[in-house]
Amino acid sequence: MNGFGPDTTTDEVLAGIDLRGRTAVVTGATSGLGTETARALAASGAAVILAARDGTAAAAVADRIRGEIPDAELHAVAVDLADVRTVRAAARRIDEIGRPLDLLLNNAGVMYTPFGRTADGFELQFGTNHLGHFLLTTLLLPHLQDGARRSGTPARVVTVSSDAHRAHAVDLGDPNFVERPYDKFVAYAQSKAANVLMTVELQHRYADSGIQAFAVHPGVCATGLSRYMSRDDFAEMKRMSAGKPGLLANLKSIPAAAATSVWAATSADLDGAGGAYLADCGIGRASAHAADPVTAAALWELSERLTAR
Known part of the structure; x- marks a missing residue:
């Protein structure tokens, strides 16, 4: 046991x-868990590529981190996960940086948004939280495989999910809410289930080429992720978490909420545990609908088709 916890x-x-x-x-x-994750990795000596929708803001965060860690190697890259074109451009920019990659932390996300569509017509939460990260991950796989070959240890892909994934499975027949009425809670839950399913299939497909994949539940933390939530939404969240007394009252600090992602990216305790769902710096268990290998393979194939544009 590592002695770590919530x-x-x-x-x-x-x-x-x-x-x-x-x-x-x-x-x-550029905010919340992503900024803390980047800072912590840089403080331990990693070169960090800060990817965010606002490239200027990412550069400003890099400057702030350099103020604390003067010798940090930091790069800022603009990427809008809700736009396939910019995801491809960001992958090209990362390619130009010319570094094999050891770690990819898919941290960005949106939550409980009003109905909207991405630049490519995907439902906003599914498109941003899953499809944008799916495309970025697959485009960066050659660099991650290069990193694994260079270091002699697997590269790691860490995707931030949520225990909210337990509420609803991915609707493979209508993931973008074309036929069914939009529900922000269902949409968020299915996007987080998709994060876990992507982890399962990524591990299945690429473990033999030097990739280890993990999905992470960071815990409940006050960040900008809740910016779309109304008072009624918080009441609904409280209702949905009724089986976990104190969940919303005992919020994690940002350094504690980011800790499981950092642990997933770096801990030797996880060697050989690829594909796991992690929480509170320990190995947990995802819901069956998010860990099913048949569903994971089907979602991967669907995601390839949707992002091939």
């Missing part, structure tokens, strides 16, 4: 870990 912070996870010579990509790096 209150463990990123710096505690990384104590004694030297990431010099390693390169990480962190999406959603």
Whole structure:
């Protein structure tokens, strides 16, 4: 046992870990868990590529991190996960940086948004939380495989999901709410289930070529992710979490909420545990609908078709 738990912070996870010579990509790096993840990895010596919708804001965060860690190697890359064209452009920009990749942390996301569609017509939460990260991940696989070959250890892909995935499975027949009425809670839950399913299939397809994949539940934390939520939405969240007393009252700090992602990216305790669902710096268990290998394969094939544009 590592002694870690729900209150463990990123710096505690990384104590004694030297990431010099390693390169990480962190999406959603301009606020909340993404900024803390990037800072913590840089503090342990990793070169970090901060990927975010606003490239100027990403550069400003990089400057702030350099203020704390003067010798940090940081790069800012603009990527709008709700636009396939910019995801492809971001992958090209990362290619130009010219570094094999050791870590990809798919951290960005939106939650409980009003109905909307991405630039490519996907439902906004499914398109951003799953399809954008799916495309970025698949485009960066050659660089991750290069990183694994160079270091002699598997590269890791860490995707931030949520225990909200338990509420609803992915509707493979209508993931973009074309036929069914839109429900923001259903849409968010299915996007988070898709994050877990992608992890399962990524591990299945690419473990033999040096990739380890993990899905992470960060815990409940006050970040900008809740910016779309109304008072009624918070009441509905409270109702849905009724089986977990105190869940919404005991919020994690940002360093504690980001800790499981950092642990997933770096801990030797997870060698050989690829495909796992993690929470509170430990191995958990995803719902059956999000861990089913047949569904995972079907979602992967659907995602390939949807993003091939």
